Amino acid sequence: xxxxxxxxxxxxxxxxxxxxxxxxxxxxxxxxxxxxxxxxxxxxxxxxxxxxxxxxxxxxxxxxxxxxxxxxxxxxxxxxxxxxxxxxxxxxxxxxxxxxxxxxxxxxxxxxxxxxxxxxxxxxxxxxxxxxxxxxxxxxxxxxxxxxxxxxxxxxxxxxxxxxxxxxxxxxxxxxxxxxxxxxxxxxxxxxxxxxxxxxxxxxxxxxxxxxxxxxxxxxxxxxxxxxxxxxxxxxxxxxxxxxxxxxxxxxxxxxxxxxxxxxxxxxxxxxxxxxxxxxxxxxxxxxxxxxxxxxxxxxxxxxxxxxxxxxxxxxxxxxxxxxxxxxxxxxxxxxxxxxxxxxxxxxxxxxxxxxxxxxxxxxxxxxxxxxxxxxxxxxxxxxxxxxxxxxxxxxxxxxxxxxxxxxxxxxxxxxxxxxxxxxxxxxxxxxxxxxxxxxxxxxxxxxxxxxxxxxxxxxxxxxxxxxxxxxxxxxxxxxxxxxxxxxxxxxxxxxxxxxxxxxxxxxxxxxxxxxxxxxxxxxxxxxxxxxxxxxxxxxxxxxxxxxxxxxxxxxxxxxxxxxxxxxxxxxxxxxxxxxxxxxxxxxxxxxxxxxxxxxxxxxxxxxxxxxxxxxxxxxxxxxxxxxxxxxxxxxxxxxxxxxxxxxxxxxxxxxxxxxxxxxxxxxxxxxxxxxxxxxxxxxxxxxxx
Numbered sequence: 238x239x240x241x242x243x244x245x246x247x248x249x250x251x252x253x254x255x256x257x258x259x260x261x262x263x264x265x266x267x268x269x270x271x272x273x274x275x276x277x278x279x280x281x282x283x284x285x286x287x288x289x290x291x292x293x294x295x296x297x298x299x300x301x302x303x304x305x306x307x308x309x310x311x312x313x314x315x316x317x318x319x320x321x322x323x324x325x326x327x328x329x330x331x332x333x334x335x336x337x338x339x340x341x342x343x344x345x346x347x348x349x350x351x352x353x354x355x356x357x358x359x360x361x362x363x364x365x366x367x368x369x370x371x372x373x374x375x376x377x378x379x380x381x382x383x384x385x386x387x388x389x390x391x392x393x394x395x396x397x398x399x400x401x402x403x404x405x406x407x408x409x410x411x412x413x414x415x416x417x418x419x420x421x422x423x424x425x426x427x428x429x430x431x432x433x434x435x436x437x438x439x440x441x442x443x444x445x446x447x448x449x450x451x452x453x454x455x456x457x458x459x460x461x462x463x464x465x466x467x468x469x470x471x472x473x474x475x476x477x478x479x480x481x482x483x484x485x486x487x488x489x490x491x492x493x494x495x496x497x498x499x500x501x502x503x504x505x506x507x508x509x510x511x512x513x514x515x516x517x518x519x520x521x522x523x524x525x526x527x528x529x530x531x532x533x534x535x536x537x538x539x540x541x542x543x544x545x546x547x548x549x550x551x552x553x554x555x556x557x558x559x560x561x562x563x564x565x566x567x568x569x570x571x572x573x574x575x576x577x578x579x580x581x582x583x584x585x586x587x588x589x590x591x592x593x594x595x596x597x598x599x600x601x602x603x604x605x606x607x608x609x610x611x612x613x614x615x616x617x618x619x620x621x622x623x624x625x626x627x628x629x630x631x632x633x634x635x636x637x638x639x640x641x642x643x644x645x646x647x648x649x650x651x652x653x654x655x656x657x658x659x660x661x662x663x664x665x666x667x668x669x670x671x672x673x674x675x676x677x678x679x680x681x682x683x684x685x686x687x688x689x690x691x692x693x694x695x696x697x698x699x700x701x702x703x704x705x706x707x708x709x710x711x712x713x714x715x716x717x718x719x720x721x722x723x724x725x726x727x728x729x730x731x732x733x734x735x736x737x738x739x740x741x742x743x744x745x746x747x748x749x750x751x752x753x754x755x756x757x758x759x760x761x762x763x764x765x766x767x768x769x770x771x772x773x774x775x776x777x778x779x780x781x782x783x784x785x786x787x788x789x790x791x792x793x794x795x796x797x798x799x800x801x802x803x804x805x806x807x808x809x810x811x812x813x814x815x816x817x818x819x820x821x822x823x824x825x826x827x828x829x830x831x832x833x834x835x836x837x838x839x840x841x842x843x844x845x846x847x848x849x850x851x852x853x854x855x856x857x858x859x860x861x862x863x864x865x866x867x868x869x870x871x872x873x874x875x876x877x878x879x880x881x882x883x884x885x886x887x888x889x890x891x892x893x894x895x896x897x898x899x900x901x902x903x904x905x906x907x908x909x910x911x912x913x914x915x916x917x918x919x920x921x922x923x924x925x926x927x
Contacts, residue, residue, distance in 0.1 A: 366472055366783045367772055370430045372737070426713075426725055427755050427771040428737050432779040434766040436463045436477045441760030442702045443499045443747050447507040450754040450778050452524065454510060455766055456497035460484065462512060464526055467778055473787040481526040484514045498702055499554045505562035509579065513555045517548040519567050521579055530583040532567070532575075542573050542590045553604060553701070558634070559611040559618055566620065568604035574622055576638075589638045595626040595651060602626040605701070608667075609634060610660030619681060621667055623648070623655040629669065631684055643684035649673050654697040657705035657716065666728065668714055670705040672697040676716065676731055691731040694719050696744045700762065703744070709752030717745020723759060723769075739767050754778040 439459040446453055453465040463477035470476070484495045499513040509529060510522045521530040535545030542549075548569040558564035563580040574589040593602035603625040611618040611634070618634025619642075629648035630641045649655050649671030657670030660681075666688070667679040674695050677687040696703045696719050705716040713734070714726040721740035724733050739745060740761040747760035756778050757769040770779045865872050874882060894901060 363784050366787075367430065370432060370779075370783055372429060372431050372769075426735055427757060427775045428723070428735070428769045429771045430769070430779070430783075431739075432475070432768040432770070432782060434465065434475050434477075434768070435764065436465070436475075436766070437461070437764040439764055440700060440762040441747055441764060441766060442497060442700070443501075444749050444758055444760050444766065445500050445502045445510070446749065446751050446754070446758070447502045447524075448504060448753065449507070450751055450756075453758070453766075454500050454502070455760060456500045456512070457764065458496040459764075460494035460496055462497055462500060462522075462526070467781055470782050471785045471788050472783060475782070479526050481522070483512045483520050483522065483528070484516060498552070499556075501556060503557050503562060504559060505557075511555055511557060511565055513552050513567065515551050517550055517552060517569065519552055519555055519565075519577070519583070521583065530579060532577060532583045533585070535571075542571060543588050545588075546585055548573065548575060554607055556607055556609050558609055566607055566609060568607040568622060570603040572601040572604065572624075574604060574607060574620075574638075587636065587638055589632065591622070591624060591628075591630060593624065593626045593628070594646060598626060602628075605655050606658035606669075608658045608660050610664050612664035616664070619660065619664055621658065621660060621681075623658050623669060623671075625652060625654065627651040627653065627655075627671075629655075629667075629679070631667075631681065643681075645679075645684065645686075648677070648679075648687075649675065653695075654701050656697040656701050656703045659705060659707050661707050661711040661728070662709065663711060666711070668705055668707065668728075670695065670697075670703065670716060676705065676726075678728070678731060689729070689731050691726075693724075696746070700744060700746045703746050704748055706748050706750055708750050709755075715748050715750055715757060717748060717759065719744045721745055721761060723748075723757070739769075740765055751778070 434453075434455075437455065437457040437459055439457050441455055441457050444453065444455045451467055453467065455463045455465070457463075460482055462481045462483060464479040464481070465477050469478060482494055483497070484493065495515040497512065497514050499511070501511045503509045503511070508524050510524070512520045512522055514520070517534045519532045520528060523529055533547040535542075535547040535549040537549040539545050539549075548567065548571055550570045552567050552569045555565060555567035558566075563578055564576060564586070565579060566574055566576050568574050572591050572593065574591070575585055576587040576589070577583045578586045591602065591604065592600045595602065604622055605625055606623040608621050609618060610621070620632045620634045620638075622630050624630070627647055627649045629645040631643045632638050632641050648669065650673035653672030655669055655671040657676075658667070660667050665681055667681060668676065669679070670676050670693065672695050674692055675690055676693045677690040679687055693716070703717070705714060707714055707728070711728060714728050714731070716724050716726065717739075718724060720738075721743045722736050722738045723745060725735040726732065727734050739759050740763055743761045743763040743765075745759050745761055749758040750756075751758070754770075754777055755775045759767045759769070761767070768779045772780060897904065
């Protein structure tokens with residue numbers, strides 16, 4: 238460092254004694270002059286614009302007011318005491334800048350103090366969220382568990398299926414490459430990550446996604462339909478924004494509700510949803526759950542089903558027309574398929590009566606599944622349905638429906654519920670999953686015998702809506718198992734190509750593979766909805782949810798800490814600390830009667846509030862007493878004695894007769910004979926007996 242020269246100044250003539258001050262030459266050294274390129278001098282401008290130069294010449298009062306702006310009355314001297322420490326802070330800041338003082342950062346203090354003002358934007362760690370939703374490595378399928386079935390031998394007409402050892406031998410040859418294929422299978426199918434929705438309380442029977450993949454609707458045996466919006470959900474707020482009970486007609490607790498069998502978006506017009514409940518009437522709901530139309534219930538006393546205007550018994554399932562937005566079909570337990578025209582408030586267009594040929598069925602059976610598929614070449618669509626008598630029937634989708642195009646009587650075992658049915662995207666193959674523990678593949682061009690079949694455990698005896706679906710490109714078939722595993726089958730041989738556990742020890746009921754999102758959705762018996770996806774193969778849907786920052790949890794998000802006010806009359810009594818006697822405090826003294834809440838009978842504790850009677854189902858359908866008294870003439874007479882009601886007009890009728898008033902004065906007086914006490918009444922004539 239360069240030494241600094243010092244300059245000693247003697248100021249004894251100022252202070253009376255010798256004082257020497259050491260002043261650094263750095264402080265008295267003038268700064269180097271800089272060339273003035275513009276020729277502008279700020280000092281000359283300040284001198285020319287000062288008060289003394291301008292106002293002293295033109296303003297005669299300037300000298301009299303000059304004292305207000307000079308000496309101790311300057312603006313700096315007047316306000317320098319108003320801000321304590323201003324000069325010290327300024328000098329300290331200047332010293333820190335000159336000496337380059339380094340202040341150590343305190344991490345704890347930095348985390349405590351706010352980083353800024355206003356609304357803070359949350360940044361999501363997308364990679365971490367995807368890592369948390371990643372599933373464990375799937376288990377390879379054991380092909381020995383599924384016995385492959387051959388098609389019937391046409392030479393001898395046998396209809397039995399024989400086991401073959403082809404898949405087992407192929408399995409033995411490929412054991413060495415098993416570990417190498419695990420990673421490739423994960424990349425081939427969107428099953429590497431999952432998102433779990435727990436919005437229902439009972440098994441999920443059906444689910445549907447709109448064509449854009451933005452809204453998910455699920456149905457369950459808890460009699461509700463849940464609406465989920467992917468655009469409003471975050472990793473911590475996976476809940477439905479609306480719940481609808483389509484069969485509830487009254488707000489009371491005693492109203493009837495029924496399980497929901499099937500829900501489906503209109504593939505051409507996603508603004509309408511077909512809802513099938515366990516009643517004879519189907520409903521059309523809007524995208525937001527508002528009712529739009531309802532089918533008519535038929536007359537159950539008519540024998541000919543062609544003359545009825547609707548189903549006479551429970552509807553099992555239904556579906557939309559693949560290209561016509563106004564047509565849908567429903568299948569019922571009255572052995573009929575009914576096609577509805579939704580453009581005219583669900584008017585019945587056609588009735589297809591399936592006549593069962595099973596012995597002892599009297600020509601009727603239950604329709605268990607229906608599917609309406611179309612061909613991409615522009616050909617007519619195909620309508621395929623399965624029945625409880627084991628038959629599989631196909632009609633021309635555009636009609637006429639008088640006779641089926643093809644029919645297989647023994648497609649599955651009789652009296653077993655075939656709940657799974659689907660048609661491929663090209664309309665050439667049909668896959669069925671029956672209650673006889675078999676999966677069969679059929680060709681619509683040769684609709685006589687199955688192409689291939691495989692044994693697979695079924696759960697339709699407990700969950701009738703257990704399904705099976707083609708992939709969007711028809712290159713795979715997805716189905717579930719009673720153990721809760723997802724099976725992806727080869728569409729040609731029905732051999733499992735990939736399997737992964739979803740809900741162990743809980744059967745998979747409903748499945749869906751969306752073509753645009755490329756995500757697989759499953760509904761289980763434990764009321765869970767799983768969305769399987771792959772970040773590299775899938776798009777939107779679950780990816781949008783996991784890409785958002787999680788919201789902070791609120792106390793209202795925990796149902797155990799909140800109380801449902803709708804259960805105030807029908808819910809259980811909540812007793813703090815298990816003590817029902819809440820009128821006494823901890824010291825045993827009696828409390829004052831509370832003025833809020835309701836009593837055990839449902840009355841308000843506040844005596845100023847009038848009591849509102851409980852609304853019952855009977856009161857909903859019957860008018861109250863006041864309405865009857867005010868609007869129905871002579872309604873009060875129904876509570877009176879009819880004899881007394883007539884006798885109170887006897888005196889008025891005698892004095893002011895209504896019908897004989899014209900000859901009242903000329904009417905003769907009635908004279909009755911007087912009988913004295915001494916006279917005897919004449920004897921009655923004896924009746925002859927002879």
